[in-house]
Every structure is written in C-alpha cells, then in structure tokens.
Amino acid sequence: MSERMDAPDDVISMTQHLQSHRRRSLVPMSRKRLHIALVYNTFRESTPENPHDRGGMADLRAMIRRQARGLRKAGFQVTVLPLASDLLAFQRRLRRLMPDVVFNQYDDVVYGAKYEMRLAAVVRMMGFPITGSPALALGLCREKYSTACLLAGQGIPIPGETAMLTSIKQVDEHEWEFPLIVQASQEHCGLGLDRNSVVHSKKALREKVRQVVREFNQPALAQKFLPGREFNVGLVGGNKLRVMPLAEVDYSKLPDDIPPIMSYAAKNMENTVEYKNTSVQCPAQNVEPEVAKRIGQVAARAFRAVGGWGYGRVDIRLDEQGNPKVLDINCNPLLDEGVGLARSAERAGLKWSKLLKLIVNAALERMPGDINLPMLPISSNGMARHQSGLVVTSSVG
Numbered sequence: 514m515s516e517r518m519d520a521p522d523d524v525i526s527m528t529q530h531l532q533s534h535r536r537r538s539l540v541p542m543s544r545k546r547l548h549i550a551l552v553y554n555t556f557r558e559s560t561p562e563n564p565h566d567r568g569g570m571a572d573l574r575a576m577i578r579r580q581a582r583g584l585r586k587a588g589f590q591v592t593v594l595p596l597a598s599d600l601l602a603f604q605r606r607l608r609r610l611m612p613d614v615v616f617n618q619y620d621d622v623v624y625g626a627k628y629e630m631r632l633a634a635v636v637r638m639m640g641f642p643i644t645g646s647p648a649l650a651l652g653l654c655r656e657k658y659s660t661a662c663l664l665a666g667q668g669i670p671i672p673g674e675t676a677m678l679t680s681i682k683q684v685d686e687h688e689w690e691f692p693l694i695v696q697a698s699q700e701h702c703g704l705g706l707d708r709n710s711v712v713h714s715k716k717a718l719r720e721k722v723r724q725v726v727r728e729f730n731q732p733a734l735a736q737k738f739l740p741g742r743e744f745n746v747g748l749v750g751g752n753k754l755r756v757m758p759l760a761e762v763d764y765s766k767l768p769d770d771i772p773p774i775m776s777y778a779a780k781n782m783e784n785t786v787e788y789k790n791t792s793v794q795c796p797a798q799n800v801e802p803e804v805a806k807r808i809g810q811v812a813a814r815a816f817r818a819v820g821g822w823g824y825g826r827v828d829i830r831l832d833e834q835g836n837p838k839v840l841d842i843n844c845n846p847l848l849d850e851g852v853g854l855a856r857s858a859e860r861a862g863l864k865w866s867k868l869l870k871l872i873v874n875a876a877l878e879r880m881p882g883d884i885n886l887p888m889l890p891i892s893s894n895g896m897a898r899h900q901s902g903l904v905v906t907s908s909v910g
Contacts, residue, residue, distance in 0.1 A: 518547035524551045526653070548590045549873065550612035550641075552632070553577050554619045555595040565784040568702060576849045577618065580869065584616065589864040589873070596632070607639065614641045614876050615876065616828075617845065627652055627699075629845070633685045640887030644876040647883065650820035655736045657698045660819060661839075667818050669811060670838045671738040672830075678722045679732045690737060694774065695721040698734035701843065703777035705729055708787075711738050711772040730815075732817050739838060741831025743775070744797060746812035747846075747857035749868065756809040757857035761797035766790040775828070795826055796860050802820035808837045823875040826854055848872075 553573065564571040573858075577593060584591045592610055596603045596619060607615070619632045629653035636643045645651075653660055658677040665671050674690055676683075677698055686749035693715045697705030705725055711720045718735065724735035747757030764773030767790045779787035796806075812827035819842055829837045847853045850865045858868045879885075 518576075519843060527537070545679045546588065546590055547613040547873070548610070549584055549614050549616050550594045550607060550610055551577065551581055551584065552619055553593045553595060554597070556597040566781050567783055568781040579850045579865075580616070580618065580848065583866045583869045584873075587870040600635070604635070604639065607636075607641070608685070610746055612641060612738070614873055616822050616873070616876075617643050617645050618848065620845075620856070630655070636890045637883070640885060641682060641878060642876045644872050645822045645823045646819075646825065646879065647659075648800060650822065650844045653819050654821075654842050655699050655701065656665055657696075657841070658732070661734075661736075664681075664815055664818055665838055667814070669815050670836060672739055672832075672838050672840070674735060674737040676735045677732045678720065679726065679859040681719050681723055682721045684722060689718065689735075690714065694717060694772075695725065695733050696737050697729040698732045698866070700729065700731075703775055703780045706774055706776040706777070707778065707884075708771055710774060710776065732907050738772075739830040739832050739840075741835065742797075743773075743828065743830045743840075744808055744837075745793065745853070745857070746808060746827045746829060746904050747854040748813060748816050748827065749854070749858060749863075749871055749875075751878040751880065753820060754813055755861075757854065758796040758815060758860040759800060759805055759808060760793050760795035760857050764790075764796055764813045766792075773830040783885075793856075795856050804831075804835065804837075811837045811839060815842055816844075820880075822880045824872050829895045 555570070556751070557785065567890055581591045592612065594603070594606065594610070612871070615636045616683060617633060619629055630648045633643055633646075633651055634648035636650070646654075653663070658675070661671045661675045664708055665675070672694075674693060676687065678684065678695075688768040692711050694706075694711050696710055705728075709721055709724075712721055720808075722733045722735075725827065737752040743762040745762065747760070749755045749757065762775060768786065768902070771787060771790075775791070776787055779791040782788050800808075803846070808829055815827050816825050821844045824846070828840040828841045828843070830840055832838055849855060855868055856863055863871070873896070
C-alpha cells in the first residue's frame with residue numbers, strides 16, 4: 514500500500530525512513546563488525562510432534578538458519594545459541610561469547626509459561642542489548658485481559674463485552690451480547706482457538722470456558738466477535754516507528770460451518786481445512802486511504818501503549834461501522850523470510866537482511882528509560898563495549 518500512515522508524531526513512512534538512513538550512512542563511522550548471539554528455545558516435551566504442524570521444531574530450526582544467513586548477509590558475525598532447560602549453562606556461554614547484541618527468538622512452548630519474558634529480563638540484567646520488546650512488554654502482551662484493560666484506559670478501541678472468566682458461574686452473572694469469541698487468556702499463536710471458539714449462546718459459552726480453564730489451567734477471555742475485515746499491521750523501529758503496508762486475512766474460502774478466525778489450525782496445521790482455506794493478502798486491497806490511515810494509527814498507539822519496541826504486529830478487525838478494534842498485540846512476532854512481518858516489510862521495499870539490520874539497530878538504540886545497569890557482572894572490557902553506543906554502519910538503502 515502506497516499511502517502514508519503517519520499520525521502519531523513518532524510514526525514515519527518507510528520512504529522517509531529509507532531516505533534519512535541513506536543520508537546518515539554518508540557520515541564516516543566505525544567499521545566494527547558486530548557479533549550477534551541468535552537465541553532460541555529448543556525445549557520440547559516428550560510428546561511426539563505432529564508432522565503436519567508448522568509450529569514444530571523442524572520448522573523453527575529452518576527459520577533460525579534463515580535468520581542467521583540474513584544476519585550474516587547484513588554484515589554481522591553470528592553465533593546461534595540454543596536454550597533448553599539449563600539457564601546457568603546458557604549464561605556462562607553468553608558471558609564467554611560477549612556478543613554486542615542478543616537477537617531474541619526465544620518463544621514459549623509450554624501452556625502458561627512466561628519464560629519468554631524472563632529470558633529477556635535475564636539478558637538485560639547481564640548488560641547485553643536485546644532485540645525486540647523488553648520483558649515487561651512481552652509479559653503484558655501474554656496477559657490478554659490486562660492488555661485490553663490498558664488499551665481501553667488509554668482510549669484505544671477494543672472489542673466490546675471484554676471479560677475474563679475464571680469459572681462457569683461467572684457466565685450466568687452477566688447478560689451477554691452474542692456472538693462472542695472465547696480463548697485462553699494467556700496464550701499466543703492461536704492456542705486455544707478452534708471451531709468452537711465463536712459462541713452464540715450461554716450454553717456454548719459455558720462449555721468453552723470450561724474447556725479453556727481445564728485444558729490450559731488459566732482464565733478464559735471473552736470478547737464480542739466482530740464481523741468485519743481483519744488486518745495484520747507490521748511495525749518496525751525504535752524511537753521512529755514505521756508502519757508497514759497492511760496485510761489482510763482472507764477467510765472467504767472457508768466453509769460456512771467454520772468460523773473466520775485465526776485459530777491454531779489456520780496458522781499451523783497444514784492438513785486442516787482451516788489452513789488450506791485461509792490466506793493472507795499483502796498489501797491489502799480496496800482499503801480506503803482514510804481507513805488505512807486510522808488502522809495504522811491505532812496499531813502504533815497500541816504497540817506503544819504496552820511498551821513495544823523494535824518490531825511487532827498488531828491484529829485489528831473492523832466492527833459493524835467499519836471502525837478498527839485491536840484484537841491482539843504481538844511484541845516479538847514470527848520473524849521469517851517471506852511471510853508475516855517480513856512479507857509486509859518487503860512490500861515496503863525493505864529486503865530480508867535489511868529488515869534484520871533495522872531490528873538490530875533498534876536494540877542498540879535502546880528505548881527511553883532502559884538503563885544499562887548489569888546485575889550479573891561481566892568483564893570490564895565487555896562493559897566498555899556495551900556502553901560505547903555502537904551503531905551498525907552499512908546502509909539500509
């Protein structure tokens with residue numbers, strides 16, 4: 514999409530950013546080759562993985578290899594650093610490596626786990642810059658009800674009927690406006706979303722709440738199900754946040770008995786009807802410029818509200834009147850070549866390796882208030898390196 518979406522003052526168009534970066538790249542700078550530690554989660558439970566699940570370990574490792582190649586093409590030295598269950602060994606190795614930046618691809622794989630947030634905190638406590646959002650933002654985005662309350666408090670639109678349900682009894686204490694969508698309140702990647710997640714009666718709501726509480730051992734989140742178009746809004750940058758071209762989820766080929774939602778099956782299970790009949794169009798077509806501008810503004814405000822940094826994705830649906838409402842905020846979304854955020858960035862003229870470089874730059878820039886105060890000592894030489902304000906030198910243009 515070619516129109517500019519600029520309304521928060523700190524959001525600029527990709528064209529402006531690329532032009533300004535080219536100008537800055539003409540200034541002589543240090544030619545140091547930065548060392549990146551690419552961190553990801555290799556822990557898996559003993560249950561065998563479904564070979565049709567695109568969220569499994571084989572796909573994860575293939576993605577990490579593509580990231581490593583992209584980072585090396587961008588001019589970085591890269592060490593891949595897996596983490597399974599031995600945090601002390603991970604810390605020791607990280608201290609030996611002394612990377613300039615930790616490229617954070619750690620993602621939780623156990624229901625209810627919030628180690629993604631804790632890993633980010635540990636890395637910063639060691640004094641290393643880390644890509645993506647800080648620990649607080651990562652933790653907040655996993656608490657969907659808290660995030661919704663924060664957004665509503667700041668005047669950022671969310672779906673109506675938003676409620677957290679911890680028991681079946683609560684269902685009967687409220688008069689609901691159906692249909693509702695019900696999901697696990699602390700999960701991501703569509704976990705807990707399935708063909709029964711859109712409910713049209715109190716009976717169906719009770720059944721879905723019971724299933725979520727029992728299976729995931731956490732409260733259920735209920736919200737008004739919105740009938741309008743669904744958009745993924747990619748965001749890249751630090752102090753200057755760039756809105757990527759909109760991507761739209763196309764559910765038009767789904768059978769009538771399957772709700773048009775981004776369930777786990779639609780995202781990952783390639784042998785399912787949902788996966789085969791759900792697609793994403795980028796850039797989104799036939800979106801009025803004013804509507805696109807509002808969607809970009811709402812997404813940027815939501816991302817900033819939770820403390821997002823570096824890169825992210827905000828999922829938005831339109832209500833009956835065509836107004837954008839925030840469904841979900843993903844502070845460290847899927848980062849793979851040719852899909853998701855990378856696909857949106859490419860539509861803006863930002864190739865894979867250049868996108869990765871921008872993400873590293875944002876980590877080195879560091880968000881306001883992020884004080885470098887290591888609590889886990891590293892060598893004095895290492896500290897000098899991390900306090901020197903290193904900047905990636907090669908041009909994004």
